[in-house]
Amino acid sequence: MLSPPTSEPLMGSSDDANIIDTTDIDIRLPMLVYMSREKRPGYDHNKKAGAMNALVRTSAIMSNGPFMLNLDCDHYIFNSNALREAMCFFMDRGGDRICYVQFPQRFEGVDPNDRYANHNTVFFDVNMRALDGLQGPVYVGTGCVFRRMALYGFDPPRARDHGGCWSFCCCCCSREKSKMKTLKKSQRGAEVAALAGGMSDEDEDVEAVMLPKQYGSSVIFAASIAVADYQGRPLADKGVHNGRPAGALTVPREPLDTSLVAEAINVISCFYEDKTEWGSRVGWIYGSVTEDVVTGYRMHNRGWRSIYCVTKRDAFRGTAPINLTDRLHQVCFLSRASVSKSLTFQHSLMNHLVVL
Amino acid sequence: MLLFFFFLLFFVMGFVVAFRLLVLIRLVVLVLFLTWRISHPNTDAVWLWGMSVVCEVWFAFSWILDQFPKLCPINRSTDLQVLKEKFEMPTPENPSGRSDLPGIDVFVSTADPEKEPPITTANTILSILAAEYPLEKLCCYLSDDGGALLTFEALAEAASFARVWVPFCRKHLIEPRNPETYFLLRRDPTKNKVRHDFVKDRRQVKREYDEFKVRINGLPEGIRRRSDAYNAHEEILAKRTQLETGINGSDAPKVPKATWMADGTHWPGTWIQSAKEHSRGDHAGIIQVPLITHTHSAVCGYYASYVGQGFCILPLKLTSSEVSR
Numbered sequence: 001m002l003s004p005p006t007s008e009p010l011m012g013s014s015d016d017a018n019i020i021d022t023t024d025i026d027i028r029l030p031m032l033v034y035m036s037r038e039k040r041p042g043y044d045h046n047k048k049a050g051a052m053n054a055l056v057r058t059s060a061i062m063s064n065g066p067f068m069l070n071l072d073c074d075h076y077i078f079n080s081n082a083l084r085e086a087m088c089f090f091m092d093r094g095g096d097r098i099c100y101v102q103f104p105q106r107f108e109g110v111d112p113n114d115r116y117a118n119h120n121t122v123f124f125d126v127n128m129r130a131l132d133g134l135q136g137p138v139y140v141g142t143g144c145v146f147r148r149m150a151l152y153g154f155d156p157p158r159a160r161d162h163g164g165c166w167s168f169c170c171c172c173c174s175r176e177k178s179k180m181k182t183l184k185k186s187q188r189g190a191e192v193a194a195l196a197g198g199m200s201d202e203d204e205d206v207e208a209v210m211l212p213k214q215y216g217s218s219v220i221f222a223a224s225i226a227v228a229d230y231q232g233r234p235l236a237d238k239g240v241h242n243g244r245p246a247g248a249l250t251v252p253r254e255p256l257d258t259s260l261v262a263e264a265i266n267v268i269s270c271f272y273e274d275k276t277e278w279g280s281r282v283g284w285i286y287g288s289v290t291e292d293v294v295t296g297y298r299m300h301n302r303g304w305r306s307i308y309c310v311t312k313r314d315a316f317r318g319t320a321p322i323n324l325t326d327r328l329h330q331v332c333f334l335s336r337a338s339v340s341k342s343l344t345f346q347h348s349l350m351n352h353l354v355v356l
Numbered sequence: 357m358l359l360f361f362f363f364l365l366f367f368v369m370g371f372v373v374a375f376r377l378l379v380l381i382r383l384v385v386l387v388l389f390l391t392w393r394i395s396h397p398n399t400d401a402v403w404l405w406g407m408s409v410v411c412e413v414w415f416a417f418s419w420i421l422d423q424f425p426k427l428c429p430i431n432r433s434t435d436l437q438v439l440k441e442k443f444e445m446p447t448p449e450n451p452s453g454r455s456d457l458p459g460i461d462v463f464v465s466t467a468d469p470e471k472e473p474p475i476t477t478a479n480t481i482l483s484i485l486a487a488e489y490p491l492e493k494l495c496c497y498l499s500d501d502g503g504a505l506l507t508f509e510a511l512a513e514a515a516s517f518a519r520v521w522v523p524f525c526r527k528h529l530i531e532p533r534n535p536e537t538y539f540l541l542r543r544d545p546t547k548n549k550v551r552h553d554f555v556k557d558r559r560q561v562k563r564e565y566d567e568f569k570v571r572i573n574g575l576p577e578g579i580r581r582r583s584d585a586y587n588a589h590e591e592i593l594a595k596r597t598q599l600e601t602g603i604n605g606s607d608a609p610k611v612p613k614a615t616w617m618a619d620g621t622h623w624p625g626t627w628i629q630s631a632k633e634h635s636r637g638d639h640a641g642i643i644q645v646p647l648i649t650h651t652h653s654a655v656c657g658y659y660a661s662y663v664g665q666g667f668c669i670l671p672l673k674l675t676s677s678e679v680s681r
Binding site for chain 2: 019020021022025026027028029030031032033034035036037038039040041045047048051052054055056058059062063064065066067068069070071072073074075076077078079080081082083084085087088089090091108126127129130131132133134145231232235245246247248249250252253256261264265268269270307308309310311313317319
């Protein structure tokens with residue numbers, strides 16, 4: 001039997017066996033998991049987006065944290081309080097409508113004059129801050145804390161409420177879209193209602209039919225969605241809609257057992273995503289050079305808001321390309337990606353016009 | 357004169373208002389200019405005039421697209437103390453004062469131990485494990501798209517080093533909690549440190565970290581040697597059975613050049629000499645949990661493999677001593 005860390009602090013001692021004296025220091029460690037998804041010839045693995053989706057499913061089964069931080073392996077946590085900073089926004093009043101909190105990408109190892117503009121100052125200190133005043137910054141692929149429900153493709157709570165000009169625009173957009181996809185929309189609405197509690201028989205039927213189609217066949221995964229939704233809410237208080245009661249998350253986690261790990265293996269098999277909405281509506285979106293930006297756009301499209309959090313002490317840091325060749329490769333990749341993005345945008349615009 | 361006027365604006369009204377005013381003025385000038393341009397066609401060279409109208413309208417349009425999203429920039433700040441008071445202090449609903457914060461899963465993705473050295477990944481993992489968050493709510497996942505044994509063993513090494521590094525960070529409030537960066541910092545390490553045993557602890561942990569780095573550097577060679585030894589052993593066994601059964605003595609028996617784990621089983625992921633079902637694009641799904649309890653008990657893991665058409669889960673057990681050696 002494997003069990004997650006106990007909920008009571010475990011203090012160390014000053015034994016000679018220990019390398020340092022850990023009296024009165026909590027010596028427990030968080031859970032650490034190594035995962036490598038199954039790969040077989042003949043399947044499209046969708047590179048990093050595919051790996052991220054596999055991680056989303058595994059973690060839903062093994063720990064089901066309602067929030068997820070995504071880091072590249074060459075970035076690290078520079079400010080140990082960064083996770084709490086993100087939580088300040090999510091747990092604030094109205095925080096249940098935030099889909100992600102993006103932190104700026106900062107680099108070290110850049111030459112003092114920054115000859116090749118590795119810091120991207122204009123982008124990270126001007127553009128992103130300005131976008132934050134609108135609906136929120138774009139997702140740039142690393143150093144971003146997500147809400148699990150937003151990645152699962154749900155609409156934000158109170159998406160239809162009229163709260164100012166911007167949400168009015170969103171409502172207009174969603175109404176326009178719902179003209180085209182009336183069927184899909186109503187089913188999803190029913191499902192959200194079912195998950196939020198108060199399930200009627202009809203809703204239950206709809207859910208039973210729709211869930212495997214969207215998220216795959218895993219029953220444990222389907223059950224974890226409602227839990228993640230509940231745990232991700234802010235505390236109930238004056239002026240907070242659908243909050244959770246205080247003290248609801250102080251109970252320790254269920255220990256992991258073999259059947260859970262077996263299920264986690266099942267959801268990273270290469271055929272799990274067949275005939276599901278993973279990669280199209282759910283999770284990281286496939287089929288783009290920069291899957292990250294598209295993933296962020298999709299959430300904004302549904303009416304979620306995102307936050308740009310610049311901390312006094314950098315939250316995360318990475319190593320930057322120092323020589324010119326690497327930098328040129330990077331810029332070349334980025335511009336190729338942005339061209340392809342604008343092309344797909346025009347493509348979808350044409351589609352919309354044709355439909356209208 | 358104009359410059360002076362704008363500096364004055366900046367000081368009096370603040371940056372954003374001055375910026376908006378500037379954009380507004382430029383917009384008015386732009387509109388005036390464009391109306392002048394269009395209302396005064398040059399009859400001598402109409403094509404030149406037409407081209408400049410098209411270009412100027414296009415530049416004006418792209419300038420507007422560029423400026424308008426920037427009109428209301430935002431600065432945010434957080435108050436961690438309020439978060440702590442609300443979620444981690446004893447209240448009537450939460451008498452124990454245990455953390456009421458929601459869980460966070462941290463995802464790190466790596467693909468190739470050649471391009472992304474294991475020591476960098478290990479440092480990232482260590483900085484996450486040492487993060488300031490209720491640790492029963494924190495969970496770190498490493499996705500290794502290459503399925504390399506090297507990455508897994510580096511992770512297991514990092515897990516065992518974390519037992520020293522993380523308490524050290526908590527005890528002395530170390531920043532940053534990435535050992536590589538911390539030990540290379542140029543500033544005075546004793547600044548703001550008051551505990552008497554800091555210098556002693558730092559020396560010990562530095563030594564441990566250097567040994568950890570050397571162990572990581574030795575991993576590729578260690579895995580290769582171990583695999584060669586196991587493979588040679590397998591070959592001898594195969595030869596012996598061939599002799600005993602006495603069939604086809606001339607041909608050397610075929611033994612796959614496998615990659616072996618420390619506990620004497622095949623690694624289910626990618627092998628050094630890639631074989632069928634053990635190459636980068638063709639391997640089983642693996643989940644291993646090197647760090648789960650606070651005790652120094654067994655490191656347990658599971659991986660899936662295909663047997664015929666069925667799907668079975670093979671539990672495997674490595675003790676932590678085997679992993680860390």
